Amino acid sequence: MDKAKVLETRRLLAFIAVFEEGSFTAAAARMGMAQPALSIAISKLEAQLGTPLLIREPRGVKATAAGLLLSQRAYEIIGLIESTVEEVATVEQHPTGEVAIGLPSSTAAVLAIPLVERLAKTYPGIRLRLVESFSGYLWDWLLNGHIDIAVVFNQASRPEIISTPFAWEKMHLIGKALPGEANAPIEAGQLTGLPMVMPSRKQSFRDTIEHHIQKQGGTLDVQIEIDAGHQLIKLICSGRFYSILSPGSVAHEISTGQLQARPLAQPLERAICLAQRRLRHQATAVRCVTDELLSEARALIVAGVWDARIEAPLCT
Template sequence: MGISSGRQRIGPQFAVATPIRKISLPYTAILLNYGHPPPCRPMHNARQLDIPRLIAFIAVCEEGSISAASRRLHIAQPALTVTMAKLEAALDAQLLERDIRGVAPTPAGVELLARAYDIVGRTQAAFEDIRGSAQEPQGEVSIGLPASAAAVLALPLIARLSQDYPRIRLRVVDGFSGYLWSWLLAGELDLALVFDRPSTSGVHSEPIAHEDMHLVGVPQRLKAGKTVSVAALADYPLAISSRRHGIRAALDDYALRHGTALNVGIEIDAGAYLIQLLRTGAWFSLLAPCAVAREVREGALATRRLSPTFTRSICLAQRRSVLGDAAARSVAGTLRQVVRGLIDDRTWDARPA
């Protein structure tokens, strides 16, 4: 999924519940008021690049077709074809692979696309900040939260956004980090909290916090003490996520590095059922404390920090195509503030990045 080199298409091939928000900057009014669609304007300098041409390139990559992009941009297909050829000439690089099915970015095209999203997004943000400084952000924003983080974050985040930005229509989805990342790449989410994910050509990801993983189980079956050694994990039958999720692979590697292996009895990719399994006393798991904060307060479950410590990064990941959207930026900014507040008041056992 997402943006990659080769024959893979970007964006429209995915059937999603919410339409993908594409770059919406009014390209006919960017920087200069061109008398005709700017992507067709002759390139006087062979090395000249401008924002309208970048917008045209983004449209071609997202649509996977010159003809579809020309309809989206309301310009003639031959003119857009010439514009793409001149863009390649200006950069002295092949940016698009072409065949009877359409077009897809080459590795050089993928690199340009990531930079184009950033440049156009920043320009869009500047326009919206200046033009809409007296207006409230509005529109739909879809956000994904890992089930563990949602347990402490979802309610205060929704309350804060409802109070500060009543014209933003928020769509909140929770799930395992691996699923959220896939949905983000598919364009089904605008932003999400994910674990240990680097930026890609289509997604900007930055760590905002770090948290340590714990062994979790019923209190009477956990050994005494505040920590449990990695070697002792072999004594605990684990119910844990499958290897399709990055955190599972990282935990397996962690155990192997310390000369042992996890005692995995069942793989489960459903957070609510996992907690129910743990409460039976027959199973244990490796989780962040926030995932079981309520159960620990109630005395139903307890945690032991791993030794050596296993730390994961909590990353705020946003599709590059929404970085300039005022509503998405407002949600992202509020998310950062709420996370920091929960950490500061110790509701969330984590550390700021």
């Protein structure tokens, strides 16, 4: 038990702040403490552990191998402390508290309303704050601690974030009136010359799409870049532009006949991931929201409402 005294909560929190910010100055501002006091706290932690945790560089700090290991353990320790405090305080009550969750526009189109209704019925004590944006922005907000959970695409876990794929969806050519035979797969070469509206390169999957099309002998004529889901769909509905999207992102427009979708002849899939901050993933309210999100997503996929699949793609 004596060794446990080394890892004081306040010093772990100080270390996490410096680790995430990459700067003592920024971490001190975040913690609301003087920089010298923060430096002393980290120095004492390093002295007690008997090893350097951070390397001071001209433009900030980076973690040593020992620091990276401590960061993983620190998230688990602080997360367990927070969830324990919350669970003890509410052991005889229903889960309460606010959970901030981010959904990409394409996912929100099919998941947002069913999820909100499900949570309101199952956990009325949880206050849900729902944020809709593109995957790249949600990932940044998750890293910065502005949201607790996010659905993102093709993102791997990091020391401060747990990211787990739970479904996969194929990308399609979307347009008001598509060239060629209806519902038939479209070759990459047929995309050349079509005026495209696409998310910006801030969304990492944009580059994946273009590289995939180029590899198959086609090119994308991207005339407009837009990181606003509803406006992007309006531009496609105008009939002047096409895009490469998942059918789920325009499920309503397809069902009402406003838009059409054709799969790519050389399929391209993206992983739909549930990402959570390690500091919050053990909190009771966050766990409840996570479980309900996954259950609702799977129910929508099984029912055919969400054009995605739960099984992992086969390795080739």
